[in-house]
Amino acid sequence: MEQIYTIPVNEAFDAASEGNSRGCPFCMLAEKLENNEIDLILGASMMEPDIRIKTNEQGFCRHHFDMMFSGKNRLGLGLILESHLDEQKKHFSKNGLISKPGESEIRTVSRLNENCYVCSKIEYHFSKMLETAVLLWEKDPEFRKKTSRQPYFCLPHYKRFLETASSYLSKKMFKEFYNAVEETENGYFDALREDVSWFCKKFDYRYNDEPWKNSKDAVERAIAFLCGRVQTKK
Ligand SMILES: [Zn+2]
Ligand SMILES: [Zn+2]
Helix, strand or coil: CCHHHHHHHHHHHHHHCCHHHCCCHHHHHHHHHHHHHHHHHCCCCCCCHHHHHHHHHHCCCHHHHHHHHCCCCHHHHHHHHHHHHHHHHCCCCCCCCCCCCCHHHHHHHHHHHHCCHHHHHHHHHHHHHHHHHHHHHHHCHHHHHHHHCCCCCCHHHHHHHHHHHHHHCCHHHHHHHHHHHHHHHHHHHHHHHHHHHHHHHCCCHHHCCCCCCCCCCHHHHHHHHHHCCCCCCC
């Protein structure tokens, strides 16, 4: 277990189980990583030659271009794009984009669209955080209690939490782990389903005088539960 990840993982699990920020702790971690990478790339890392080599090669996904575009450093983004475009141009034929249609040309273009420097940086740290959460759960009784106090794990992160646990824990331990997290997950699933259903009922005039209960933000909570707040797909 890498010590540098234990503090942020513990902090996210604390924050997600308390107060107003209740949500998926892994979404919180991913969001922090994402904001941090965007700040770095348009700030301290921007002129670092070894990082520029990577951004020239990998580029960015649409979502992360949008985040950078709405940031303050438009010139920085321009400079990153200038050298990225130069690098990408090398992959194309001299005559322009694609001289002869064929599989390898299509592969070249699709590779350009699939990579993202920020996504790959997030994934690097995020997978280690998942690992850390599993190992903390295995070794630290306090962390187990904390895990059972989580409101829920969004489905994409729940999947990755289970995958990581299944590759690090013994069969017996994994079963114990699964029973613990499944209880949290199922409890939230049922409550969320009720809230969404109540939200829909509130549009029926017969329910006009009924209170909203916990359903006012049920739609956005359902989307956050199903898809997560930040995409961290492998
Ligand atoms: Zn999540
Ligand atoms: Zn990205």
